[in-house]
Amino acid sequence: xxxxxxxxxxxxxxxxxxxxxxxxxxxxxxxxxxxxxxxxxxxxxxxxxxxxxxxxxxxxxxxxxxxxxxxxxxxxxxxxxxxxxxxxxxxxxxxxxxxxxxxxxxxxxxxxxxxxxxxxxxxxxxxxxxxxxxxxxxxxxxxxxxxxxxxxxxxxxxxxxxxxxxxxxxxxxxxxxxxxxxxxxxxxxxxxxxxxxxxxxxxxxxxxxxxxxxxxxxxxxxxxxxxxxxxxxxxxxxxxxxxxxxxxxxxxxxxxxxxxxxxxxxxxxxxxxxxxxxxxxxxxxxxxxxxxxxxxxxxxxxxxxxxxxxxxxxxxxxxxxxxxxxxxxxxxxxxxxxxxxxxxxxxxxxxxxxxxxxxxxxxxxxxxxxxxxxxxxxxxxxxxxxxxxxxxxxxxxxxxxxxxxxxxxxxxxxxxxxxxxxxxx
Amino acid sequence: xxxxxxxxxxxxxxxxxxxxxxxxxxxxxxxxxxxxxxxxxxxxxxxxxxxxxxxxxxxxxxxxxxxxxxxxxxxxxxxxxxxxxxxxxxxxxxxxxxxxxxxxxxxxxxxxxxxxxxxxxxxxxxxxxxxxxxxxxxxxxxxxxxxxxxxxxxxxxxxxxxxxxxxxxxxxxxxxxxxxxxxxxxxx
Ligand code: SF4
Ligand code: SF4
Numbered sequence: 001x002x003x004x005x006x007x008x009x010x011x012x013x014x015x016x017x018x019x020x021x022x023x024x025x026x027x028x029x030x031x032x033x034x035x036x037x038x039x040x041x042x043x044x045x046x047x048x049x050x051x052x053x054x055x056x057x058x059x060x061x062x063x064x065x066x067x068x069x070x071x072x073x074x075x076x077x078x079x080x081x082x083x084x085x086x087x088x089x090x091x092x093x094x095x096x097x098x099x100x101x102x103x104x105x106x107x108x109x110x111x112x113x114x115x116x117x118x119x120x121x122x123x124x125x126x127x128x129x130x131x132x133x134x135x136x137x138x139x140x141x142x143x144x145x146x147x148x149x150x151x152x153x154x155x156x157x158x159x160x161x162x163x164x165x166x167x168x169x170x171x172x173x174x175x176x177x178x179x180x181x182x183x184x185x186x187x188x189x190x191x192x193x194x195x196x197x198x199x200x201x202x203x204x205x206x207x208x209x210x211x212x213x214x215x216x217x218x219x220x221x222x223x224x225x226x227x228x229x230x231x232x233x234x235x236x237x238x239x240x241x242x243x244x245x246x247x248x249x250x251x252x253x254x255x256x257x258x259x260x261x262x263x264x265x266x267x268x269x270x271x272x273x274x275x276x277x278x279x280x281x282x283x284x285x286x287x288x289x290x291x292x293x294x295x296x297x298x299x300x301x302x303x304x305x306x307x308x309x310x311x312x313x314x315x316x317x318x319x320x321x322x323x324x325x326x327x328x329x330x331x332x333x334x335x336x337x338x339x340x341x342x343x344x345x346x347x348x349x350x351x352x353x354x355x356x357x358x359x360x361x362x363x364x365x366x367x368x369x370x371x372x373x374x375x376x377x378x379x380x381x382x383x384x385x386x387x388x389x390x391x392x393x394x395x396x397x398x399x400x401x402x403x404x405x406x407x408x409x410x411x412x413x414x415x416x417x418x419x420x421x422x423x424x425x
Numbered sequence: 426x427x428x429x430x431x432x433x434x435x436x437x438x439x440x441x442x443x444x445x446x447x448x449x450x451x452x453x454x455x456x457x458x459x460x461x462x463x464x465x466x467x468x469x470x471x472x473x474x475x476x477x478x479x480x481x482x483x484x485x486x487x488x489x490x491x492x493x494x495x496x497x498x499x500x501x502x503x504x505x506x507x508x509x510x511x512x513x514x515x516x517x518x519x520x521x522x523x524x525x526x527x528x529x530x531x532x533x534x535x536x537x538x539x540x541x542x543x544x545x546x547x548x549x550x551x552x553x554x555x556x557x558x559x560x561x562x563x564x565x566x567x568x569x570x571x572x573x574x575x576x577x578x579x580x581x582x583x584x585x586x587x588x589x590x591x592x593x594x595x596x597x598x599x600x601x602x603x604x605x606x607x608x609x610x611x612x613x
Contacts, residue, residue, distance in 0.1 A: 037458070039478065040457075040458045040461050040462060040477070040478065041454045041455075041457050041458045041461070042457070042461075042478070043457060043460075043461045043466040043467075043468075043469075043478035043479045043480075044461075044478045044479075044480055045475070045477050045478055045480045045482065349451065349454060349455070352454055353447070353450040353451055353453070353454045354447060354450060
């Protein structure tokens with residue numbers, strides 16, 4: 001009996017620590033980074049003032065701390081604003097929608113491995129809330145629920161701009177989910193596993209998927225690596241294509257800048273959250289950034305080695321201990337968060353670099369380019385993965401078939417994109 | 426008017442792929458970011474930047490010494506070298522002021538005053554700085570060259586009443602203008 005209590009206590013601790021101490025603070029942090037980084041890109045300063053006003057307490061200097069407290073001030077402001085519900089909305093859905101965007105994003109946290117198993121006084125504990133064997137599928141299925149939040153927000157607002165925003169978002173998310181799902185099939189084929197913890201462990205031992213600079217025989221500096229790295233590098237090509245498609249689709253899924261048509265200010269005022277105010281608006285905001293954090297976490301986990309440091313260093317630090325607490329787990333959390341913040345910065349850089357697409361371009365990119373590319377990539381990866389077991393004749397046959405299929409798909413895509421003949425000029 | 430049909434430019438393969446432009450964009454934004462962190466942004470020097478981007482960080486750094494000659498700050502009344510109020514309360518400025526920021530209550534100068542010949546001076550002269558748009562019309566219209574836009578720009582207050590400059594405050598800001606200042610001439 002005490003064992004079960006102990007188990008439950010551990011699970012609750014993990015939920016509280018990983019969601020509310022590790023992930024949730026990342027949301028305001030990424031808002032802060034967004035504002036500071038965009039400011040720096042545009043030769044501005046950005047919020048650097050909000051701090052602790054020590055001068056009010058009689059001290060000499062205020063404590064600014066680079067304005068890191070700004071997001072809290074923003075949140076407080078939104079919290080104190082009037083929560084206005086317009087008369088013309090459909091109340092139940094209007095109230096449900098913000099929660100429906102935040103909750104899925106936070107639920108997906110539970111399968112992300114934050115670090116290697118941490119050992120405390122001989123008791124080893126995995127740093128993942130739910131060690132599911134269907135990690136990525138779980139994330140996709142839950143994260144795609146957040147489209148309901150946006151759609152319901154658009155529909156229940158009962159006004160034209162949110163409605164268009166909601167419709168756009170539905171179409172966009174459904175289109176890109178296909179590319180998203182198809183693009184990681186090669187990756188899952190390669191790992192032969194859907195458990196994210198095991199995927200990361202595999203990458204720690206055998207090289208990150210898109211930086212296979214080491215394997216179990218050594219790093220690039222040892223000759224043993226060079227004699228065995230062939231298949232790894234061969235798979236690098238489908239992996240890189242998958243990485244590209246997956247990353248861009250994540251951008252589209254999270255409604256980030258080049259694809260933020262559901263809320264594009266220039267056309268739709270505020271998009272689906274036009275009618276929202278106060279904390280409800282903040283929830284949409286939070287949901288968007290939480291989705292961005294989870295998206296980055298997923299990309300890092302699948303392609304960039306998750307918590308692993310790489311270069312076979314992970315195995316070396318595995319049994320460092322201080323006072324009975326394994327250091328490896330803590331270091332790995334640090335590595336993971338560093339990568340996560342790095343990737344979030346990349347998200348922000350993209351937002352301030354790439355101009356928004358037109359809606360038809362977005363749809364074309366999703367359906368005509370990425371869908372086909374991901375599909376072909378699946379066959380390419382299958383060929384690469386299966387190659388060691390096949391004879392040269394069959395490989396050659398497969399390659400020819402692949403080339404034919406590729407040409408056919410490109411031809412179909414081209415034909416479908418041809419502008420219809422103008423009958424009357 | 427003739428109809429001009431614009432042809433969309435034909436993009437070559439590289440331009441269609443779009444990645445080249447993306448990479449170029451990343452280099453552009455990143456070079457801005459690096460430059461702005463090092464305080465070397467274009468124009469950082471002329472704009473007296475604080476070392477981050479081109480921005481001057483206000484309460485610590487002031488634009489004061491960089492203000493151009495033609496800067497239009499708070500409007501204020503001036504006295505001449507003999508200490509005479511130049512304003513004769515003709516109310517032209519009150520009339521011209523686009524947002525109706527000026528309120529004047531004229532009064533007669535008593536006959537025993539050394540400046541009795543001037544006949545009129547304002548009893549009250551209020552400029553509501555919440556309304557004032559710093560347009561300079563008052564300065565332009567004043568026949569006595571009694572009102573000038575000075576370089577004060579930090580007009581703050583905790584109440585609306587604080588933001589109304591009365592006559593005393595206006596003369597405080599304005600100070601003394603020496604000599605006949607012809608507004609079409611160089612400032613003297
Ligand atoms: S400031 Fe000039 S325009 Fe205004 S009332 Fe006085 S004299 Fe007339
Ligand atoms: S500067 Fe313009 S707005 Fe201000 S008091 Fe003079 S006339 Fe009125």
